[in-house]
Amino acid sequence: MKRDPVVIIVVAMVVALMLVFGFKLARRSSQSASAGDVQMKSGIAPDFTLQSLDGKTVRLSDFRGKPVVLNFWATWCGPCKIEMPWFVDLQKQYGPAGLQFLGVAMDDASTKDIAEFAESMKVNYPILIGKDTVGDAYGGVQFLPETFFIDRDGKVVDKVFGLKGRGEIEDAIKKILGPGAVAQTQK
DSSP states (O other), X not given: OOOOHHHHHXXXXXXXXXXXXXXXXXXXXXXXXXXXXXXXXHTBOOOOEEEBTTSOEEEGGGGXXXXXXXXXXXXXXXXXXHHHHHHHHHXXXXXXXXXXEEEEEOSSOOHHHHHHHHHHTTOOSOEEEOOHHHHHHTTOOOSSOEEEEEOTXXXXXEEEESOOOHHHHHHHHHHHHOHHHHHHHTO
């Protein structure tokens, strides 16, 4: 009985992917609740320190006083590729009102590959190199994209798991900006 080598390769790849994701899921579920989980329950966005693509050290607390859209994404994520151009446009539109997007790359791509991807998407906001500990502080990033809307006081006002429509994202942005700031963007 002769077997098709393509079928064997596909089956081997599926098994390998299942093992990788199973290992990551098991590792996450075995970790106990962190200080970040406690902060999330209280509504405060967990602080973190990550490196940006240009090598700068960035802390979420550096943006206190500004509304922040914190987006966890990956270069291989199809829905992320759909929403990133929206984020670029929304950063242009609401940046003058104080809004700041932050992208956290949560894949295993090299910094160079992430930078090339961000450049190809014309990203106009900081891209940070993610760590599992930061994802865990936000409840474990199990689905991409995951987006958190953080108000000027550092409180998580809304969160979106997966791809949502641009209108829903803009509504969440208006919540964290407040009515006075939204009026400024509509001139």
